[in-house]
Amino acid sequence: MTYERRKTRQIHVGSVPVGGDAPITVQSMTITKTAAPVPIVADIHNQYKRALEALEAGVQCIRLNPGNIRNAEHIKTVAAECRDRGIPVRIGVNGGSLDQKLYDKYGGKVTPEAMVESARVEMAYFRDVGFDDVKISVKASSVPLMVEAYRMLADDPFFVDADGASVPLHLGVTEAGPMPAGLLKATAGLATLLLEGIGDTIRYSLTADPVEEARAGRQLLESLGLRERKGLDLIACPSCGRAEVDVIEVAGRTQQALDGMNIPIQVAVMGCVVNGPGEAREADLGIAAGRKRGHLFVKGKVVKVVPENEMVDALVAWAGIIDSEGIEKAIEMGDPGAAAEADADRALLLDEQGEDANDAGTRIDHIRKLEEER
Numbered sequence: 001m002t003y004e005r006r007k008t009r010q011i012h013v014g015s016v017p018v019g020g021d022a023p024i025t026v027q028s029m030t031i032t033k034t035a036a037p038v039p040i041v042a043d044i045h046n047q048y049k050r051a052l053e054a055l056e057a058g059v060q061c062i063r064l065n066p067g068n069i070r071n072a073e074h075i076k077t078v079a080a081e082c083r084d085r086g087i088p089v090r091i092g093v094n095g096g097s098l099d100q101k102l103y104d105k106y107g108g109k110v111t112p113e114a115m116v117e118s119a120r121v122e123m124a125y126f127r128d129v130g131f132d133d134v135k136i137s138v139k140a141s142s143v144p145l146m147v148e149a150y151r152m153l154a155d156d157p158f159f160v161d162a163d164g165a166s167v168p169l170h171l172g173v174t175e176a177g178p179m180p181a182g183l184l185k186a187t188a189g190l191a192t193l194l195l196e197g198i199g200d201t202i203r204y205s206l207t208a209d210p211v212e213e214a215r216a217g218r219q220l221l222e223s224l225g226l227r228e229r230k231g232l233d234l235i236a237c238p239s240c241g242r243a244e245v246d247v248i249e250v251a252g253r254t255q256q257a258l259d260g261m262n263i264p265i266q267v268a269v270m271g272c273v274v275n276g277p278g279e280a281r282e283a284d285l286g287i288a289a290g291r292k293r294g295h296l297f298v299k300g301k302v303v304k305v306v307p308e309n310e311m312v313d314a315l316v317a318w319a320g321i322i323d324s325e326g327i328e329k330a331i332e333m334g335d336p337g338a339a340a341e342a343d344a345d346r347a348l349l350l351d352e353q354g355e356d357a358n359d360a361g362t363r364i365d366h367i368r369k370l371e372e373e374r
């Protein structure tokens with residue numbers, strides 16, 4: 001399934017295209033020295049002269065905050081300089097530092113309308129000097145507010161050019177906070193918009209290492225199918241009364257062992273052989289535990305049965321086989337007796353545990369009793 005992306009103009013931040021048919025990009029805020037070969041965006045507040053200095057220093061993009069650089073002539077000076085140097089600008093509206101005049105105009109509240117109007121006012125200054133190499137953000141720390149502001153921006157004909165392309169959008173939930181709550185908050189906002197085809201570049205603003213921000217961005221795009229998977233997609237069952245191993249522990253070790261291998265596969269860690277291989281039959285590779293052994297399966301087909309303490313090593317070895325030989329060949333290379341061994345283990349477990357290993361019948365009776373007592 002693909003999502004129809006809204007038509008935007010393409011700009012270039014250094015060698016990275018943003019908007020148009022370019023892949024959605026991920027950016028982060030660096031707190032390290034910036035002599036790296038990635039495009040640098042200088043984030044400018046309050047003093048327009050800092051923007052001119054940053055341009056002189058050779059940055060690849062400027063972000064201007066319309067909320068705290070408000071003098072029209074100053075903004076036009078920066079815009080003209082960017083135009084002459086061919087450097088794009090992000091008009092970075094922020095709910096927390098909205099222009100006071102707009103704040104007052106909209107009843108002393110930060111509203112989506114006020115944020116979009118701020119972007120319009122700024123964009124008009126850029127157009128005055130014949131420059132529209134611009135992307136826009138309307139960030140807020142409230143998810144519903146930023147989602148609504150971006151939707152309005154995306155629908156606003158003011159930002160559409162003669163070719164029908166609108167301005168590229170940079171998405172973000174600002175000051176999302178520490179993980180995991182910050183990650184959830186940012187993902188809620190970003191994913192909602194991306195699934196509507198809105199957004200050309202994204203940033204996670206987490207109170208965390210910038211590497212985590214970049215990783216979160218990449219993983220979000222991969223999980224939405226908006227970027228080709230480059231690495232591991234680990235799935236694991238939630239575990240239940242049937243689990244034959246500590247699924248959290250095995251999944252953690254698997255993640256650690258496979259993360260650095262950069263193999264674009266989905267790997268499943270399942271707690272039992274009764275339901276595991278079936279439930280995870282779509283995974284490229286998986287392991288399910290049972291009777292102190294691990295059943296290793298490729299696309300649902302059991303290829304090997306290994307001792308429980310070798311489960312993670314076996315996953316690493318077979319991930320390598322899939323990477324070098326492909327799925328079909330890996331299945332062919334499986335142990336011919338593995339499927340029969342696995343069936344026998346499964347039958348024995350079902351015998352031992354019965355069909356109702358989670359004791360659901362007793363639980364249901366208990367709940368019914370409680371309801372009757374009410």
Ligand code: SF4
Nearest residue numbers: 237239240243271272
């Ligand atoms: S039935 Fe098996 S695979 Fe499913 S949650 Fe329980 S342990 Fe995991």
